[in-house]
Amino acid sequence: MRFLFITLISYLLLIISPHSYAKDPYIIGLDADLSAVAKDGGIAIQRGAQIAIEEINAQGGVLGRPLKLVSKDHRGNPARGKHNIKAFAATPNLIAILGGVHTPVVLQELELINQYKIPFLIPWAAGTPIIDNGFEPNYVFRLSIRDEQAGSVLVKEAKAEGHQKVALLLEQTGWGRSNQDSILKASLEQGINVTHVSWFNWRQKSMKNELTRIKESGATAIMLVANAPEGATIVKEILKSPEFKALTVYSHWGIASGQFTESFKPEELLTVNLSVLQTYSFITPTNPLLNNKVLRSYAKKFDKSVTAESIISAPGVAHSYDLIHLLAAAVELGNSVESANIQTSLENIKSFKGLVKEYKPPFSPANHDALMSHDYFMAKYNESGFLVPKTHEEK
Numbered sequence: 156m157r158f159l160f161i162t163l164i165s166y167l168l169l170i171i172s173p174h175s176y177a178k179d180p181y182i183i184g185l186d187a188d189l190s191a192v193a194k195d196g197g198i199a200i201q202r203g204a205q206i207a208i209e210e211i212n213a214q215g216g217v218l219g220r221p222l223k224l225v226s227k228d229h230r231g232n233p234a235r236g237k238h239n240i241k242a243f244a245a246t247p248n249l250i251a252i253l254g255g256v257h258t259p260v261v262l263q264e265l266e267l268i269n270q271y272k273i274p275f276l277i278p279w280a281a282g283t284p285i286i287d288n289g290f291e292p293n294y295v296f297r298l299s300i301r302d303e304q305a306g307s308v309l310v311k312e313a314k315a316e317g318h319q320k321v322a323l324l325l326e327q328t329g330w331g332r333s334n335q336d337s338i339l340k341a342s343l344e345q346g347i348n349v350t351h352v353s354w355f356n357w358r359q360k361s362m363k364n365e366l367t368r369i370k371e372s373g374a375t376a377i378m379l380v381a382n383a384p385e386g387a388t389i390v391k392e393i394l395k396s397p398e399f400k401a402l403t404v405y406s407h408w409g410i411a412s413g414q415f416t417e418s419f420k421p422e423e424l425l426t427v428n429l430s431v432l433q434t435y436s437f438i439t440p441t442n443p444l445l446n447n448k449v450l451r452s453y454a455k456k457f458d459k460s461v462t463a464e465s466i467i468s469a470p471g472v473a474h475s476y477d478l479i480h481l482l483a484a485a486v487e488l489g490n491s492v493e494s495a496n497i498q499t500s501l502e503n504i505k506s507f508k509g510l511v512k513e514y515k516p517p518f519s520p521a522n523h524d525a526l527m528s529h530d531y532f533m534a535k536y537n538e539s540g541f542l543v544p545k546t547h548e549e550k
Contacts, residue, residue: 180216180223181492183208183479184243186236186264187255189228192357192384196256196412199471200278201226204253206452206472207479217486222479229255233263240264244271250492251276251482253475256382256412258282258330268294272494274501276482278474279412281305282333286523294494296501296523298474298481298511300408302330304528305432306337306378309405310345312430312533313376318403322351322374324365324389326381326409334380334407350374355385362389366399379406383413391418393427403428405533411468411542421540430533434526435473435511436544437463445510449476464541477509477525481517 185204187197204224212221225246229236236257243252244267251274254261258280268275269290277285277297286297313321323338325331335352342349351372353365366389369377381389386406393399404427411431416424440446446463453472454461466472484507486492489500502523506515517525534542 178220179248180221181486182243182246182249183222183224183482184239184246184249184252185224185226185255186229186239186243186252187226188231188257188260189226191230192382193231193256193409193412195383195414195468196279196471197228199468200253200255200475202453202457203278203449203472203475204479206449206456207476207483209452209456211480211483217483218490218492222483224253229257229260231257231260233260236260236264237267240267240271240273244273249273250486250494250497253278253478254280256280256409256471258285258333259328261285262329265290265295272498274482274494274497276475276478278478279471280330281407282330283337284329284333292495292498293523294498296478296481296518296525298478298517298525299470300432300434300526300531301524302333302337302407304337305407305531306334306339306341307344308432308528308531308533309378309407310338310341310347313378313403313405314345314347316376316403318347318376320348320350320372320374321376321378321405322353322369322372323349323378324353324355324362324369324381325379326385327354327356330409331380334378338378355381357382357385359385359388362392365389366392366396366402370398370402374402376403376405379404380409381406382409383411383415386410387415387418390424390427390429394423400427404430406431408432408434408470412471416536416540419540421536421538424536424540425538430535430545431542432531433470433534433542433544434531435470436534436542437466437469437473439544440510441512442508442510445508449473449510464537464539464543469542473510477507477511477514480509481507481514481525 227239485500489496
């Protein structure tokens with residue numbers, strides 16, 4: 156009898172607990188590179204999402220049910236990414252998919268996203284056609300850089316630092332082509348002369364010929380669009396040659412998505428005039444209280460030694476954190492986890508005070524990009540090999 160009484164009391168305590176759940180969790184899929192060239196960005200996205208989900212679940216979940224992140228590694232391979240999307244589409248209780256770093260992978264997945272009508276949240280991949288995809292209704296929502304806007308920031312920075320002739324050094328992918336359009340347009344608008352455009356392939360082992368042609372064109376600065384492996388190859392070539400070291404490099408943020416700094420001693424990066432496009436730094440928060448809360452959660456959950464300076468791929472953490480909270484807000488707003496209702500609700504959130512910024516609004520029927528050029532800034536690697544925002548004094 157005493158055993159039955161204790162069992163009954165335990166059961167009652169369980170079902171009346173404010174954070175107990177009687178139903179299976181809603182699933183959020185993560186489709187990202189978690190083990191290859193952009194794994195730093197992919198893991199950052201995963202960790203930001205996990206922190207947000209833990210917070211949401213501690214407050215009772217969404218519509219009385221918890222959230223759960225299920226991760227699949229596409230390793231930068233579009234075919235594997237498409238396979239992941241199909242697998243997620245068949246997953247019971249799936250409410251959304253969170254994407255990864257690679258624009259080429261996401262572009263290949265868009266048709267499936269439209270076919271299955273799954274809300275697709277993009278915390279990193281920056282290609283303009285990801286959002287301007289021609290599908291109606293559009294189930295893709297991005298909280299990240301938009302390449303169409305990135306070009307103006309890179310060119311403006313080069314012009315402010317006295318450069319009148321620039322060259323483009325771009326990876327031969329949809330992401331590279333998206334940035335070519337953006338940078339050429341911005342250069343024309345700002346009166347900057349583009350003297351040369353060079354293309355390179357993934358896993359290319361030498362960039363000497365490309366850098367030689369850039370130098371011969373008369374350019375004094377490079378607009379670089381590369382991921383970490385190729386970015387490291389380019390910077391190594393620059394370090395070898397005093398002639399190349401005279402070039403200033405303004406890089407899109409792809410090099411920060413992988414293990415770029417591991418290829419160098421920190422002091423080596425200080426000898427290269429390299430600036431990197433960014434959207435968020437835990438060093439200069441817009442919401443200090445929330446910034447510190449997320450940093451404490453990160454330290455507790457993943458790395459007890461982390462600091463605002465050392466957190467890896469900070470934008471990935473911050474973007475995915477905000478996107479998961481926006482997804483939860485949309486579900487509560489529409490009182491539904493049906494895809495069409497989530498899509499409409501994301502377009503109709505009026506304002507949201509997030510980690511990256513206060514969104515007023517984050518999205519609308521006409522705009523599925525939550526960040527624009529005024530939300531971007533340039534950063535440099537410091538003596539410890541960490542990206543830090545450029546100060547006004549440096550500029």
